[in-house]
Amino acid sequence: MIEVQNIYKTFLVPHRVQALVNVSCKIEAGEVVVVIGPSGSGKSTLLRCLNHLEAADSGKIFIEGIDILDPKTNINKLRAEVGMVFQSFNLFPHKSVLENITLAQKVVRKRTKDEYLDKAFYLLNKVGIKDKANVFPDQLSGGQQQRVAIARALAMDPKVMLFDEPTSALDPEMIGEVLDVMKNLAMEGMTMVVVTHEMGFAKEVADRVIFMDMGAIVEEGTPEHFFTNPENERTKLFLSQIL
């Protein structure tokens, strides 16, 4: 489904940082992959490279066989198939919850009114905030906003969902409601790449865990392997610090 081959990414501003160093990985359809690692390890950058919000400097990224770094690839068409959920939600503050979910359906997918409204209400129901359709994002709690953001991404019927620390900006009591939505999504067979610090979620839901440090993938494996007998020293150190 997703194949990353030897990508490099260096940021020059504000100062030179090697964010990704020779990263390769593969994500199969239906797989839930959790990416963990200390901050600054490049996990968010890797995720953002997958839908071309950042362009990798070199290497190749294929999504369903399409080379996304090829300048000839229609990147907008590709992004419609790759949903993304951000740490800071990034809901459109000038649009109601319903409009947030229908906007891209209208202008990108060109769906009819019946289609996009059906889809929107189905998803609002699914993420558990059916009664908030007509309120504006700033009237919602953080957890509710993030669930709207998930519904917004799902409305495009993406083939993959990318989650960039979806619970990091939330108050502790709201993390659960967002993780529940994600768990349900995983059980339905959605392909997911999740950058998170929620080790409980990784243990419970992940098919595979990738540990990154200093812009490189240090270790990857099943959650059992990962949390019971990690091999790499850096992994052990990281896990001992957070568990």
Place this chain on the structure above:
Amino acid sequence: MNQPATIKKNKPASYYAWVGIFFLCLAGLIGALYYATIKIDYIWRWYRIPQYFIFKEKVDIRSQVDGKITEISYENGKAIIIVKTIGENKTYTVPQGDLKVSKGEYVNPGYVLAFYEKWKPGILLQGLWLTIEVSAIATLFGILIGLIGGIARLSSNPAFKWASITYIEIIRGSPLLVQIFIWYFVLGTLINTILGKYGINPIPSLWYGVAALACFTGAYVAEIVRAGIQSIHRGQVEASRSLGMTYAQSMRYVVLPQALRRILPPLAGQFISLIKDSSLLGIIAIRELAKATREVATTSLQTFELWFVCALLYLALTFTLSMFVQYLERRTAV
């Protein structure tokens, strides 16, 4: 916010004393001005001012033929005069006025048959209207130029970006007066001469004035638009792009609607400036409000009254605009 609306704070006596001082100063200033005008024997004649806004014009109806008036009839308050000539009969219709002739009279060409009075807008009203017209058109084009300029300024394409920077810097770095001269005397001469060579009528100076104002305002609006767009969090673009929207869609549906709300106050300030700056157009013979006032002031010699009236009219325009923008702000508040 949750305080009861009826809460009343007792203000100290000194507060009212200072209010009194304010009004005293104001009255003193006006009094001193009035006293000074008396000193130089200026006679205030406010009653002469309304005629420059609206006045009654006397219109004569004159016979164009030799002949005899054979019939005068009235219909719906209009008088119909029929003059019998050698050839065909000539009919004149007079809207509710005084007839100067009676039945059976002989008339010749130029003879006044009747006259009536008609309300006509005075020169100040015409000037005010022209100011509104010029400002409105320049505002419209200013927004258009500013929007394009502001987006081009943020483009990564050097052709767009540098064109926008050059335009903004040139316009903001030179006086509007000079720009109006360039538009009228340089570009105007060039364009009208070339048009003349192809037998096309020259473009009136009004349009060069409007162009100068629109381009001038456009540069400032472009900077306001750029700042507005940049003030929208990067996450908004990322979120919309990650949903598959193109750059244009993301701008149109997500960034610009938010940016426009944010830039409404500075934009209003810019357009208030534009109304005031339109007073410079008098120098290229566009008879807007200030120019009209100058003309009336030189002929009527009621200089003091007229310039105060002129200032008040500008104030009325700008105040109305700022009220309108405040209303918009309240309505679009997020």
